[in-house]
Amino acid sequence: MANDAPRRPLQSAVALTYKNDSPAPKVVAKGRGLVAEQIIHVANEHGVHIHESKELVSLLMDVDLDRQIPPALYRTIAELLAWLYHIESAQKSGQPPPPAPDTSSPLRDQEEQ
Structure with a gap:
């Protein structure tokens, strides 16, 4: 028996970490489907803010685990980190x-140059 219910698109998620003494944020978790759901669940459990951007996640999925984000994404990620700082201050x-x-x-700065 076929299930005619519309299928939800396969979800992807990427988790980053950034330490002040580090030159750039690192990808610490990434995955699709159930793994993505688990990443989001753990983030929610720990009060980690989540930002949804299919384009950015797509680019970050290409970064190996425990590797720094590429320089082309520095500005976009810096804007996200500033946003998170402002959210915490507002709270x-x-x-x-x-x-x-x-x-x-996410690569708009590269395209403008």
Whole structure:
């Protein structure tokens, strides 16, 4: 018996970490389907903010685990880190969170040069 229910597209997720003494953020987890769901679940459990960007995730999926993000993504990831900082500041002060940065074209800076 065939299931005629529409199938949800296969979800992908990437987790990054950044330490102040590190030159760039690193990819610490990535996956599709159930692995992606688990990454998102663990992030939610630990209060980690999640930003959805299919374009950015697609580019980050090409980065090997425990490797730094490529220089072409530095600006986009820096904007996300700044956004997360502002979210945390807003939460502490009771202010509304800022809007998420536009990451729909993560390589826009490369294209403009």
